[in-house]
Amino acid sequence: MPEARISWRGFAMNQRTVAMVEAAEQVYRSKFAILQGSYNAGGVGASAGTHDGGGAVDVDVRTKSAAQRVAVVKALRQVGFAAWLRTPAQGNWPYHVHAIAIGDKDLSRGAAHQVAEYRRKRNGLADRGADDGPPGYYGMTWELYVKAHPPKEPVPDSTISLAAMEYARTHDAMTGAWGADRARVIAWAAHPRVGAITKAEIVPAAGVPWHLHFQRVIRKVQLHFKLEVTGIFNNSVAAVMKRYGYKIVA
Known part of the structure; x- marks a missing residue:
């Protein structure tokens, strides 16, 4: 399937290639200027058909230093691209980094050949010279990179509604005011700073009323911060949370 x-x-581009480029930008800690994308049949003759299909991208590095150019190549290789620095001395083109996404389902024949040459530690050019980029990433793929660097879970909303906290302490129903604000309470209980204290006890065990479970979570937080243990989300708890x-809000 394409x-x-x-x-x-x-x-x-295709979504896989974009995800890979964005991951490489995070590794490099700056956005890239793109010179050429994918699916560009006949667009640039010097590309020898490598951009005819998917998985191909050229990054502009004309204004970067020698060290920065190497860093761009390395970042792209780290996330699963076969990537090389291309220089004016090698062909009729400006300084750029040429990258092919290893394992892309839409690679052109030329791009697939370059991936094979990369794995043979060659430069991907017609002269079949030795690879001139940072070594050590020849076996990397996007799938291996994602497995080693799973996306981080988004941090929950850090806004606390005092009204929702009070309702949760005394009610079990998931309707009315509590129903409207329950996301605020659950987001607070799920937040990494609170979850580390309460072992992320977001919902009660079977048979335990919600309001009693919520009071138990509050007590754990109060005990952790050496506050008076009341089970009530009071001003003392609010003051600690504000510091964090x-x-x-009301």
Whole structure:
């Protein structure tokens, strides 16, 4: 099944390639300037058909230092691209990094050949010279990179509603005011700073009323911060949470 195509920063790409480029940008800690994307049949003659299919991207590095150029190549290789620095001395082109996404389902024949040459530690050019980029990533793929670097869970909303906290302490029903604000309470209980204290006890065990479970969570937080243990989300708890970056609302 072919890769899902999209338009990204004005270039034709597929979603897998875009995800890989964005991951490489995070490794490099800066966005790339794209010179050429994928699915660009006949677009640039010097590309020898490698951009005719998917998985291909050229990054502009004309204004970067020698060290920065190597760093771009390395970042792309780290996430599963076969990537090389291309210089004016090698062909009729400006300084750029040429990258092919290893394992892309839409690779052109030329791009697939370059991947094979990369794994043979060659430069991907017609002269079949030795690879001139940072070594050590020849076996890397996007799937291996994602497995080793799973995406981080988004941090829950850090806004605390005092009304929701009070309702949760005395009610079990998931309707009315509690129903409207329950997301605030659950987000607070699930937040890493609170979850580390309460072992992320977001919902009660079977047979335990919700309001009693919530009071138990509050007591754990109060005990952790050496506050009076009341089971009530009071001003003392609110003051501690504010120090931890929470926003307290009515």
